[in-house]
Amino acid sequence: MAHIIDENNERVYELTLTSETEDTSKTKAVLAKRGATIVSERPLEKIKFAYPIQKQGYAFLGAIRFSSVSDVDGLSKELSQDGGLLRFLVNVVDTKLEAELQQLRASRAAAGARPFRKEVADPSVLTNEALEKKIEEILN
Numbered sequence: 001m002a003h004i005i006d007e008n009n010e011r012v013y014e015l016t017l018t019s020e021t022e023d024t025s026k027t028k029a030v031l032a033k034r035g036a037t038i039v040s041e042r043p044l045e046k047i048k049f050a051y052p053i054q055k056q057g058y059a060f061l062g063a064i065r066f067s068s069v070s071d072v073d074g075l076s077k078e079l080s081q082d083g084g085l086l087r088f089l090v091n092v093v094d095t096k097l098e099a100e101l102q103q104l105r106a107s108r109a110a111a112g113a114r115p116f117r118k119e120v121a122d123p124s125v126l127t128n129e130a131l132e133k134k135i136e137e138i139l140n
Contacts, residue, residue: 010067017088018059036068
């Protein structure tokens, strides 16, 4: 597993999880036991599965970003023993890439650049003039 190291010589990871309950204290305890420091946390939100997972139709989806000096190779085994988690995934976060993207967004906003997506007017909405013009075209 390739590791990204931040300025404190710690690796930054993101744990995305689906849980049966809204309580993530067991998961946080496992991370703390392994010496991880929680950087940020996305609040859990209730989601509906497209198909049942472990006989569950709904779950709570969330993410915990943490930094750790030690490897997380044994973390998945400990998390799988936690009975409340249905699924989880640990990703390495590229902090340099995130910083570059944030700078790019800030510079584009400061320059007054338009967003990447083009706003397209709804073609189903016609003004009165355009409607009269279409009627004249049809009648003539």
